[in-house]
Amino acid sequence: MTKSNRSDKSKSSSSSSLLPIPATTLCFDKNEFMKESFSVDHFVADCRKRVQLEVLRQDLEVYFKLLKNAMIELINKDYADFVNLSSNLVGMEKAIGQLRGPLQEIRHEVKDVNEVINKEMKDFELALEKQKALSTRRKLLGHMQGLLQAIEKIEHIQRSEDSTMGQILERIAGEFNQLQHHTMYCKGLPVLNLIRPRISSITGFLQSSLEGELVKGMAELEATHIHRCLNSYALIGKTKDAEVLVRMHIVKPHMQQLMEEQHGDLTIPSLKSMFYKILNVVPNHLRLLCDITSGRKNRSGEQFRGIPGYDFVVNSAWPEIVSSLEQHLPELFASRDPNIFHKRYCTCMEFVDKFERQCGSQASITRLRQSEAFHALMTHWSLPVYFQIRFQSIGGQLESALTPEIVKTESEQDAFRLQASLVAWQSVQMCWSEDIFLPGLLHRFWKLTLQILSRYGTWVKMLHNNEVLNKSPSSTDMDKVSKSIAQISGLVIDLGTIFDKVKQIYADKIEPLAKKQGLKDTSILEDALLELLNNLTKYKEDFVNHMITLLSSLSVAYLKHTQDVPRLYRKTNRPAPTEPSQYVNGVIKPLKLFKEELHPHIDSSMVSDWITQIASTVSEKYYSVVTDVLTSVRKMEESLMRLQKMRSAKSSSGNLASLAGGSDALSDDDKIRLQLFLDVSNLGSQMKDCTVNLDSISSYQSLLVMVTEAKEKRFKAGV
Known part of the structure; x- marks a missing residue:
């Protein structure tokens, strides 16, 4: 708690102690x-939330x-204190007047001291x-002196004849750094304009000499010579110039030769051969340079101190x-023919992958992928155009x-029965x-895959509306019903x-490819697909119920x-x-055909369940x-018996007597009942052969x- 907070708290507590305590709440x-x-408006508004204004007024x-x-x-x-308050203030004005003079003198003295201090500051x-x-001029003089000394020293080194050109250039490169350092501080000074021709002469001599010595060293494969030249370039901060020089004098001639041998042949075998030769340029012609700058032993067993700042594979080749x-x-890079474009692109990317392996480190690979040349190469491959062509082809099909x-598929060996389903799967x-x-x-x-499945789902929904909701073939039109069943199944x-x-x-494919591309969490893809x-x-x-x-x-027909x-x-x-009627075979035939058609493709227990549902419906109708x-039959039998009684003739025709049950032979009605028994029994036997669980069908029982x-x-009727 701060000091101000404590004082406010003590102040409020002392003030509240003076306030009277009301007898009522x-x-x-x-x-x-x-x-x-404290605000009157806020106070009244707050009280109105709890009580009426009249109550507030009374309180x-x-x-x-x-x-x-x-x-x-x-x-x-x-x-007594209130009465004595005025008398206690008598003479206070005189006392204040006595203090005013010394205080003014002190004020003047402080003012004079303040002015003296400001002047001294x-x-x-x-x-x-x-x-x-x-100090600044002294430093400039030092830089001017150092600049002149560096120029004189470099000119002296140029005139020396006791060293090789490589050694001379290396010494000049070391002094040239000092020259550049002093020149930076002497910008705008007259002395710099006077000695600028001498600086330009030194710079031109150094650059031309380094270029000539480096080209000579690379031509003769002289490792020591190359190391001195590259080190000199590094000392003067011109590593990029050395890399450009290597590009122009080593890489470019070989690339021109390869392009002339190619003669514009873009066949895949020819491209693979060309890329193979390009890959050999680095180990055959740049290996020595890379070994020297990285500090590795070269083929002849020599090893030099590494020179940082160079990357000939990325910046030269x-x-x-x-x-x-x-x-x-x-x-x-032409994308007119998607098949050829795909082969060329894959061949080129295979070359890029192999070229990355020739980079000396992961940092070098990163520099390669971030380079302008790499971006330019990737831009030339019109992947969006290629995809659009594939999209139109797959989508149109x-x-x-x-x-x-x-439409059913042409071959019975296909896993799919309908042509639309087969094409949808082939599209995926x-x-x-x-x-x-x-x-x-x-x-x-991935988006196209989801679109294919969504479009197929729309087609299935259309069939559902047409076949299940809107159209139901009449049971009398057997051909249409059979065709519809075959299609729906x-x-x-x-x-x-x-x-x-x-x-x-x-x-097998999509998820591994997604992870290979760097997508760590693939659950979002799987969730979208499952949806x-x-x-x-x-x-x-619904299709199954309609089919049933x-x-x-x-x-039933x-x-x-x-x-x-x-x-x-x-x-x-x-x-x-003694035999069942022929129509029983007709009743059971659709079930047999249905089972034969679905059995190889759908779980047998599911097929059996569907056939049992069909058998239950048929049994109810059959009942x-x-x-x-x-x-x-019973009514006819009773009518014949009444007719027999009315005639009261014991010599009725044999047929009438048999119908009335007057002999031990089977009457026509008994034969009818026996035939129905044989038909129902045979139907149950055939349904059982179709894996129907008869015990679960109460109507058949x-x-x-x-x-x-x-x-x-x-x-009896009604049983």
């Missing part, structure tokens, strides 16, 4: 009046009376400025290589396949195939297949032949049935039909019980 805090920031009147009484008590208590500052100026490709092979008309594969994908377009091909198979295959290609795939398969259940409905309609069974036996004298037939009881003449 007020709607406000009495200490609010003692605050320096203020109460508090006012308390304050008034407290003030009267305070005056009465200290009345100004004089001192002027002396310091003069001293600083003298690479710019000339890029420049030669731009000038002599501009068609290399997909759009042509996603038609409202469902094309995005990540080695002949199409490029690492620099990873984000674009193929789509159901394809939805599962494409779900599995896309997840597989993501795990699309889930949207793609959300209609699968259509299959049920095919089987044959159940109408059940009503023909009574006509086959009534008054026909046909023998008792209704058989109930009607048995009811009709009721049907079987009904025909069994009817065969034993215990059927």
